[in-house]
Amino acid sequence: MERHSGNGKGTRHHAVTRHLNHLRTDGRAGSLVLIGGACQPGGDALGAFIRLAHGREGGKIVGITTASMDPAGSAREWLKVFTEAGCPNVEIPIIDRRDRAQDARIAQMVREADGIFLGGGDQVHLVATVAGSKVARALREAHAAGAVVCGTSAGAAALTETILAGAEPDEYGKMQELHLGPGFGLLAFGAMIDTHFTQRRRLQRLFMVIAQNPELMGLGIDEDTALVVHGHVGEVVGRGSVTFVDGRGVRFDNADECMEGRPLTLSYLRVGIVGAGYTLNLRERELEVLVQARAHEEETQVLRSEEAEVEAGT
Numbered sequence: 001m002e003r004h005s006g007n008g009k010g011t012r013h014h015a016v017t018r019h020l021n022h023l024r025t026d027g028r029a030g031s032l033v034l035i036g037g038a039c040q041p042g043g044d045a046l047g048a049f050i051r052l053a054h055g056r057e058g059g060k061i062v063g064i065t066t067a068s069m070d071p072a073g074s075a076r077e078w079l080k081v082f083t084e085a086g087c088p089n090v091e092i093p094i095i096d097r098r099d100r101a102q103d104a105r106i107a108q109m110v111r112e113a114d115g116i117f118l119g120g121g122d123q124v125h126l127v128a129t130v131a132g133s134k135v136a137r138a139l140r141e142a143h144a145a146g147a148v149v150c151g152t153s154a155g156a157a158a159l160t161e162t163i164l165a166g167a168e169p170d171e172y173g174k175m176q177e178l179h180l181g182p183g184f185g186l187l188a189f190g191a192m193i194d195t196h197f198t199q200r201r202r203l204q205r206l207f208m209v210i211a212q213n214p215e216l217m218g219l220g221i222d223e224d225t226a227l228v229v230h231g232h233v234g235e236v237v238g239r240g241s242v243t244f245v246d247g248r249g250v251r252f253d254n255a256d257e258c259m260e261g262r263p264l265t266l267s268y269l270r271v272g273i274v275g276a277g278y279t280l281n282l283r284e285r286e287l288e289v290l291v292q293a294r295a296h297e298e299e300t301q302v303l304r305s306e307e308a309e310v311e312a313g314t
Contacts, residue, residue: 029143029231030143030145032150032186032234033048033149033227033228034187034221035150035151035152035153035225036153036196036240037153037196039226041085044226048228048237048238049115050085050115052115052228055090055115056087059089059115061089061114062092063082063119064119064135065078065119066095066101066129067125067154067155068119068120068121069121071094072096074121075092075094079092093106097129101133101136115149118154119152120195121155124165126155127158131183136184150226158183160183160191161183161191162181163192164179167208168202180213192216193221194219195223202220203220206218206243208264211255211264217245217282218246218247222241223239223240224239225240227242236279240276244273244285245270245271246285250266250268254266
């Protein structure tokens with residue numbers, strides 16, 4: 001949808017949209033901006049999404065607030081945030097039940113977006129409401145065509161192939177049941193996201209889940225912090241850090257006993273912390289700087305005929 005007005009903004013938005021659509025014809029999937037929650041309008045985490053979506057230049061941003069208990073109220077708050085951040089072309093359809101996720105008009109709105117934003121709340125509810133719908137298909141198609149997709153808190157957790165929820169006390173102190181289930185699948189590499197990571201002390205939970213599912217890689221993202229993923233590498237931006245947990249080398253764990261209340265015991269779990277400005281290679285599950293250093297060290301030596309001629313004095 002194009003917005004037109006008598007002040008000339010409609011023409012500018014149309015020109016920007018044409019330019020962005022041209023950029024999205026190279027066959028590469030768009031970037032992912034995965035935020036750990038509590039992002040600030042002027043912060044680097046949300047700013048990375050706005051920059052990639054060209055939000056301040058009129059790029060079209062479509063929001064999805066289905067994860068919230070109050071999608072309409074959340075939509076109004078996010079509109080204020082994006083307005084404060086200088087984005088003039090934002091639309092948030094209220095998808096508060098399954099039939100609205102099947103609305104072809106809303107799906108087309110998502111498909112035409114330059115940036116798609118998923119707000120926080122309950123990732124299980126978000127996926128249950130939207131997965132398999134016309135809106136979910138439009139989300140995948142837009143991302144595949146080059147649109148940048150951003151999620152914060154539950155919105156970020158839902159973008160992986162496997163989502164994590166529960167396994168911690170609720171507001172009344174009662175332990176919630178662990179939930180592992182399918183997500184939207186835009187982020188692959190066996191990654192699973194945990195948000196508000198340092199602030200809510202979720203390291204133990206992620207250790208336990210990865211010990212039970214060692215083929216997965218846990219990504220714990222701090223608040224007002226983003227992992228900006230291009231292809232198989234993700235750069236950390238914002239105030240905090242991203243913790244990655246790789247359980248493929250674990251030699252011993254008692255994770256099953258932990259579900260019965262016993263303390264966790266495990267050995268040979270790989271854990272790393274990636275701060276702002278550093279890049280994580282998701283395919284290798286290692287800092288990109290170390291992956292590049294290793295590749296350089298392992299480069300095969302090639303002898304050439306001209307070198308032999310020099311040694312022979314010819």
